Amino acid sequence: MTTYNEIAGRRVNFLSSDPTYVEYSSDGQVWYNSTTATLKSWLPTGAWISGGNMNTARYTLAGAGTQSAALGFGGYIGPATAATEAYNGIAWTNGGNLNTARRGLMGAGTQTSALAGGGEVFPSGANSSSTEKYNGTSWTASGSLNTARRLLAGAGASNSSALAFGGYVTAASAATESFNGSTWTSVNSMNTARNNLGGVGIQTAALGFTGQDGPGATVTATESWNGTSWTSVNSMNTGRYRIAGAGTQTAALGFGGFSTASTGATESWNGTSWTTSPATLATARNALGGAGTQATALAFGGEPPTAATEEWNFDVYSYSAAAWASGGNMNTAAGYRVSTGTQTAALAASGYTGTAKTADTETYNGTSWSPVSSMNTARYGAAGGGTQTATVVFGGNIQPGASAATESWNGSSWTSNPTGLNTARFQMGGCGLQTAALAFGGLTPPVSAATESWNGSSWTSVNSMNTARRDFGSAGTQTAALAFGNFPASAVTESWNGTSWTAVNSLNTSRASIAGAGIQTAALAFGGFPPASGATEQYNGTTWSNLPSMSTPRGYLSGAGTQTAALAVGGFNGTAYVATVEEWTGEVATAGSKTLTTS
Helix, strand or coil, rough: CCHHHHCCCCCCCCEEECCCCCCCCCCEEEEEECCCCCCEEEEEEEEECCCCCCCCCEEEEEEEECCCCEEEECCECCCCCCCCEECCCEEEEEEECCCCCCCECCCCCCCCEEEEEEEECCCCCCCCCCCCEEECCCCCCCCCCCCCCCEEEEEEECEEEEEEEEEEECCEEECCEEEECEEEECCCCCCCEECCCCCCCCCEEEEEEEECCHHHHHCEEEEEECCCCEEEEEECCCCEEEEEECCCCCCEEECCCCCCCCCCEEEEEEECCCCEEECCCCCCCCCEEEECCEEEEEEEECCCECCCCEEEEEEEEEECCCCEEEEECCCCCECCCCECCCCCCCCEEEEEEECCCEEEEEEECCCEEECCCCCCCCCCCCEEEEEEEEEEEEEEEECCCCCCCCEEECCCCCEEEECCCCCEEEEEEEEEEEEEEEEEEEEEECCCCCCCCCCCCCCEEECCCCCCCCCCCCCCCCCCCEEEEECCCEEECCEECCCEEEEEECCCCCEEECCCEECEEEEECCCECCCCCEEEEEEECCCCCEECCCCCEECEEEEEEHHHHHHHEECCCCCCCEEEEEEEECCCCECCCCCCCCC
């Protein structure tokens, strides 16, 4: 077998820390980090992976923020919409609506300090000059644009420092305006009038690219703004309009758009020229929203009307075996718990100790568990969704009988909601967020296929599952869920699209009392019975693949986190209930942390 030494003409360096990266000259360098026991290499590349779907499919919307803290607002769903959604890196949550519903507006700033300006008011078709500022909760009207227009671009670091440029008035516009937090000032215009263009950067250092000249001709030119004037620079490789972008004036990413058809083409800008990536969006689309940086971008929504979200990661990577590792044990050994949150910020509540149901709650910081306030209703076999500081738990076995009780956690205490599930049950599936959850299946008795949707205050019955089931695994969000396994042991899997359930490819190993983590198109399934199993499988939206097993085979366990960073909590090993916790490190590139793990 050919070795690295024979290929590269040198041995792999054995280092105690990572070397300093020097662009281009370091590309292809390989070394072993003895401190982290990881083989690493400088190998810049990029890829799009699926994220959680938006709650409202739309196009001609605006975006702001980062990949893990993004904001999408406005757009077109039939009429123009005022809907605002916030993304936490996993799922979208509805926020405060814009005061003026519109499409084709500009966006700038962050998730908690965003700016919306211009756009088209529907159905009148009038151009808007309205400007609104978002504080993370609600929108407030601010100073109007000097030139009312739609299909414009924006740039800016916050809602008090932004730039608006291009757009459509009665023809393509080159107008540029600068915002100081209260008023807009007209500044030097772009060299090329255009609408439906892409824009990134900040108020004093922005980039505008491609677009349309009004009648329909594609503008391929790129322009750079220095705080005073625009300079024409190198054009994109693929001329298009209705494009989205992310990044800065010197490190940008352009993706999606329309040329002769919707495209998923992705290009990166290094301050001088554009480079086409071999990786494209999985869902080709135009008039989409964008957020983030050149290395960690987010694409969401778009036409054809879609709620699809994709995450772009570009970085240098390390390589190590995908595997389970021991985490900090819980204080109370139990199974049938509800776990929410992430691998390093998790919550586990309720459960069964082997002798009694429990109301105890513990939080995890990535190292150890701490007891916090107990639930109001002791139970086991409940389900839930949310984060470490904002969780909802519903249903469960209260010995004897099924419960419909719903409780919400605010980071310090539990509150019983006056409205419970329509169908009391336990050993069901659950997923989503504190204010947007889904409950499905379970034991009433008998075994149920009922599905209910939670809006933060009440439950609504929606279409039932195809297969009534109990003691199964679940993952996903309120509008994009996955259910797998069953009792007696089964491999059957179903996918939820926000309206109905569809049978999809089955697990490789039939089992019951299984746990899950991740989202509908990137899920992880682990553990189960009978007998006690440590089997682990990952789902890519189409098929299940086998992965390394857990160290402690068990069922009745719970799961939290993502497909690539999951947590297995408690359970029953066939002999006793355990406090054992294991942490999974998976197989997808993660930008920023510079890690890619492969089995």
